Amino acid sequence: QVQLQESGPGLVKPSQTLSLTCTVSGGSVNSGPYYWSWIRQPAGKELQWIGRVYTSGTTRYNPSLESRVTISIDPSRNQFSLRLSAVTAADTAVYFCARMVIGGGGSFHWDYWGQGSLVTVSS
């Protein structure tokens, strides 16, 4: 059974960089075909896709966040990570890591999710 677990600071000051790591167990980030993704959800609001990384390190980001986001992968630790710079209160949210299945015919969906990590941006 694949499990994902987010870790990182729960409180970040405005203008600083939010850093989260997702540790994968029960499977390998080197296996495929999967994209390893970050998604966030402000309290009481809808989900927002942040970006994804492939095993090769290739990334795609949400254009609305692209200038501030970096997602990386570390197969040696079976982890992938999120960095979001210059944060503001609007970045306060629960951050989820998730595995996206690359299906046949160009279909994609997330099949395994972490439990979520609340990050609050406040001084």
Add this chain to the structure above:
Amino acid sequence: DIQMTQSPSSLSASVGDRVTITCRASHNITKYLNWYQQKPGRAPKALIYTTSNLQSGVPSRFKGIGSGTDFTLTISSLQPEDFATYYCQQSDRIPLTFGGGTRVDIK
């Protein structure tokens, strides 16, 4: 960005009811539409992918249909564990986007 609009935003239903949720995309997404269920304080759970494919372990009372811009999720006979919020999500184009959610409450 492709905008995903769900309706209704909330509904009240009883155990055993048939429930239908609709999702409309602002552009043609052919068949690339997924549905997720989320309970309070939990991560979303995949229900249906690519319009009509049931995720492993999901009961057959969940059914998805549609194409192009209009999609529906139907729960044929609502069970106590189905009270949750449901989200549609398009995987046709970057950025991947979600609907605003439909909350299903107990009547």
